[in-house]
Amino acid sequence: MTSFIKDLLMFCNFADDTTPFVCDFSLNETLLKLEESSYLAIAWFQNNYMKLNTEKCHLLVSGNKFEHTFINVGSDKVWESKCVKLLGVTIDDDLKFDQHITTLCVKANHKLTALNRIGRFLSVEKKRILYKAFVESQFKYCPLVWMFCSRKSNNKINKIHERALRLVYNDFSSSFDILLVKDKCFSIHHQNLQALCN
Numbered sequence: 001m002t003s004f005i006k007d008l009l010m011f012c013n014f015a016d017d018t019t020p021f022v023c024d025f026s027l028n029e030t031l032l033k034l035e036e037s038s039y040l041a042i043a044w045f046q047n048n049y050m051k052l053n054t055e056k057c058h059l060l061v062s063g064n065k066f067e068h069t070f071i072n073v074g075s076d077k078v079w080e081s082k083c084v085k086l087l088g089v090t091i092d093d094d095l096k097f098d099q100h101i102t103t104l105c106v107k108a109n110h111k112l113t114a115l116n117r118i119g120r121f122l123s124v125e126k127k128r129i130l131y132k133a134f135v136e137s138q139f140k141y142c143p144l145v146w147m148f149c150s151r152k153s154n155n156k157i158n159k160i161h162e163r164a165l166r167l168v169y170n171d172f173s174s175s176f177d178i179l180l181v182k183d184k185c186f187s188i189h190h191q192n193l194q195a196l197c198n
Helices: 027-047 098-121 124-134 151-169 176-183 188-197
Strands: 011-014 017-020 070-073 076-079 083-086 089-092
Touching: 017 027, 027 070, 089 098, 098 124, 098 151, 124 151, 151 176, 151 188
Parallel strands: none
Antiparallel strands: 011 017, 070 076, 083 089
């Protein structure tokens, strides 16, 4: 696949996902450049016996703007979205990643609820393994993209981490810091920082 798409150099290409991107001080120039990139992509697809599915095209504009906008992609108009899911990460037009982190927290909470239901039948070690595999892992994908966005989001993740450790150790009185010591671990934010430094 890599050799097949290597001449699409001005795009981010991941497996079957092709994403043009443009930066400029002028919104109009940005939109024109995106339309040009889209035209080049469509021409490349046609030359390689493929077809662009415009229903899967999205436009995300970040920065100061006062109107809802669109670009022409082939014969179709693609209107601006408030947020777009790209390779498993929900990116919003403010680049705050609030929706992405909310989605992660909802998934993690559902899994914690399931762990709580079966927890009384499991040893501490087995509960810890399940927590690490199904809850903590939710926050290990692409942290460099979203982990520095807001203290509020980080606090939401800490609350889930604290709830998880309480369920694992059946400890509903200790502070979060003591629970971290008991688990011999750091907060998820600090774990992600360590992973980035390695």
